[in-house]
Amino acid sequence: MRIKSPKLGEVEFSDKEVLDFPEGLYGFEHLKRFILIEGGKKSLFSYLQSIDDENVTFIIANPAEIIKGYSIDIEQSEYDSLQIKDKEMLADFVIVTIPENIEDISVNLLGPVIINCRTNKGKQVISKNTDYSTKHNILNELQKMAS
């Protein structure tokens, strides 16, 4: 199958790659199916492309790769709801915002996304750690990484 994404161009994918989000994502509850598209080899970023609406593409990142000491902190019941029984079944990432002023680049640590890699079912959840912000700036981290 293929879709034409204004942001990523023409994207080909197979049924097996489709991630099922029965509840959608916050603010996008009507979009239930996405595919994950890897960024470049050296890129920290990947993409979550909606199949239901080709105009919706999120930039995503693995926060543990960017933020020292980050670990996902969510209720056990969230893992249970996707039947994630161990770490190997879990993929987690966060949504990246890159505004006009790119120095304001941020990640949403308060609303991480989890996926059961075996069933390809996913869900956006709310972190237990209320110190986590929806707009955690990562400019410093990116610059530190580069130096």
Added chain:
Amino acid sequence: MLVLARKKNQSIIINDDIEIFVVDINNDQIKLGIKAPKNVTVHRKEVYDSIKKQMIAAADSSIKNIKEVDLLKKKKKKNK
């Protein structure tokens, strides 16, 4: 919307298995206790709203800017 008057230590039951107690009342703030099955998630509404707002901003992100983010990293490298 259903509106019910409750006093301190009284509660309401939703769907047989969710109970919400008025634990304390203090001026314009009330403390609620919630008893619910494990699969029921409970969050403050502001948290939901802030995540939704940020998701809409995130969907507006320009992917072209990713290349600039990489440049930003390189610029720093040169400065070193």
